[in-house]
Amino acid sequence: MKIKGIMQRLTGLVAGLTLASVMLFAMAGNAWAEDKVYLKDGRVLEGEIIREVNGSIWLNYSIGGVEQKGAFFAAGQIEKIERDVDSAPPPSGPIKADRGSTAKVSAKRPGEVRGVVMTLEGTVGIQFAAKALEEAIPWLEEQEVDVVVLKINSGGGLLLEIQVLHDVLINEYKKKFRTVAWIESAISAAAMTSHVLEEVYFMPEGNYGACTGWSGALKAMEGRGLEEVLYLMEGASAEGKKAYQIMRSMQIEEPLSYNKSKDGEITWYNTEEGEFLVNPSGRILTFDAVSAAECKFSKGTADSLEELTRLLGYPEVNWLGKHVPGEIFPISKAEEGMRAWRKGVTTAEDKFQVYFVKYNMSVQNAQGARDIDERGMFVGQARRHLSVIQRAVKNYPNLALLQGLPDDWFEQQHEMLRDLMRDP
Template sequence: MWKERLCEESLRPITKAPMNRLTSSTTSFIRSLTSARSMAALAACTAICIGSLSLADTQVRLKSGQSWRGELNSQVEVTFKENGKDQVVKGKLLRADQRVIQVERELSGKVSTKTILVADIVTMTSVEGAPATTDGAATGTAAGTTTGTTTAAKPDATKPADPGAFRGVYYMPIKGTVGIGMREEEIRKIGEEADKAGPGQIIVLHIDSPGGIMNEALEIHKTMLELRKRHRVVAWIRKAISAAAFTAFHCDEIYFESSGNLGSMTMFAGQTAVQGQLLADWLEFAGKVAQEGGRNPQIAQCMIKVELELSYDIPPGGGPKDAIFRPDNKGQHILDTSKTMLTFNATPALECGFSDGTADTKEDLAKLLKIPEWREVNDVGENLYESWNRLLERCGEEVEELVYTFGIKDAGGDPVRAMGAQIKTIERLLMWYDRCQECLIEAQMDKGIPVPPKEALEQRLKQLREALAEARRQQRDAGRGN
């Protein structure tokens, strides 16, 4: 029994009680994000999310500060640095994310794929479109042109930060169950703190979470999409399982600690994984989030469904970021078989390009982030985390005592006094329900404390107040009789 208990305790993926309550809303929400066809009523929401995931408008931000916009599969001409010399490649753009592009070209009658680091690109133009501008002025967003960025640029992860302009990072540890210790609220607040310094700040989320409640993950999803528009958002992984892994997929960059692990995103209720349309929607949704973050969607999907396979090849002369994934086990490097659920450790994640690096200290992370030094702008992130966790701890201790001593405390004397004690206990529990509902969920999930539902407490409180009033009336009557 202890094994099961600890299993639940430490993984806490989604337990029966919250999930039963959450399943219907989760279903509709995911459908709203993924199946615009069948969920016309939620079209507005769908449009936002699907729109952001669309590949019709692909953007490559160049080192020069300019950016290219166009469509995948269009013809491009790219000038880039290789071994200190400018090289030119023309061909079909197969892939483009913030770190690498891949161009399919024909050489001596043979088709090959050239992978180019965005950092090495000098110019990039569409063959049928306008040439790249060199002055950085915005030239519109017509497909296939290189443009000056029209929104405030996020720092380019591929080049060192300007030491003069570097203010520091906004660092926040996020630990515990998603929806309890790790919440959307703190992520939103650290974003608001970074906003005070304008767009383009670096936010580092140090994630140590066994997963949690899906509804909260979906709230985090919305917040992260917004946050990433304004800032460079970095995940630093100690542990990111299930909903926490899903959160990490939203980040611009993902770094691991040596002992870090990320994956296992199967959604389940009670003892059973979701199936049918909800599973299909979840696979699609998670894949799109991965893709939007510049990662292969199959990676996310292999973290959800056991039968899915994944392997990859590194083209000759290529590196981890050139990895070409395939949904079977025929590649050079097998990541996931039909009997396993994909969960990355640091080394495999780095070798296939999923991870951007491995760092065990903030100083090491600073080097990977290409910032001059590890410097935190302020301690708001730490404070947000600590104050919330202090509240959780305080609430947990008090709730445990309230529940276990209810009906016993002060029950040895005057019945009026005993009822007063019970009322006080229920009022405290209801106060905690209002102030920190997450804590009551944790008390049930984590410690097995039988906290009654809020409605039951409110009903009991009403009964007790009536009984107390009656008892006092009887005492008064008895007093008059005497």
């Protein structure tokens, strides 16, 4: 689908917001403890090294809440330094089975059906991401999983992630597993993601729809960009064996109605001519559990895993995972991975602006340094901060898109730092 232009416009909007955030962080000051200094007298100080010459340092730190700025420590006083100890973002990687006694469930019994529930929550493109789904596949295959239930609770997110999610769901999950959606709340990009799945079940409080796109100063998408997204979702509707008129009414203010034949077949209209009016003209469609079931958009409503098992048509499913108090389904290794992903990317996203502010400050200090030794110290700091940003982007690639970073941005920064170290 040709939605590159839409991605660029959306990315540009987010990048603008990000720049404003960077400016706010910069004005807030520089109070992030990242360096740990071990002194020979036994003290351990946490703060930020703001200058370093021949092993001696100047350190911003605090004692009992009293900030000490630019405290000097000679090289002979210092045992060792740990740099950026709190900066590295949590790593991301494939979900692996424990290699102890629970590395693999026992061999499948004849007729046994194995299933897992995996949650997709948060912002689509950040916490709710294709990469997290991809990383779960090897474990699901190793455990011979038959059914994957994607329990969805999201208010939407980034348009640019929808096609990537579609690709993973269509080319991987639907080919390897019976993959169904269990809807707690799927709004905007979350509903658009789920739309390629043939089987959609609701929780009693579930809602699904409101798939409008926004750009600029919260201006509804229009023109060519809107047409491209409508076209994208026509294809998604066909893949999910759904009438395209349904999603169209969720995207733009078009009515939706249907007729039902004596044998239960439904014919949809983007007009009000049908016997049953689902969405009047001038509104954006959002299904609740009742309306979705009435028109057969959903396959049913389930408040528990037992109810869902029955709706899926199984007398019994071996739902893999540990039973945890307060959870309505067993927590499998795959679900642990999804939760770890969300925690990791949220931490990295929260700290990302800090990484950029510290990097930019180090670069500015290097540019204003009085001599090559001082410049080298600040360039070294800048390189450390840049490496933290690179690790975050490697683990969570969409963070680079949110920042509006071009593909060659890191290469440009490394070249600029090399230039700073060349003699004038």
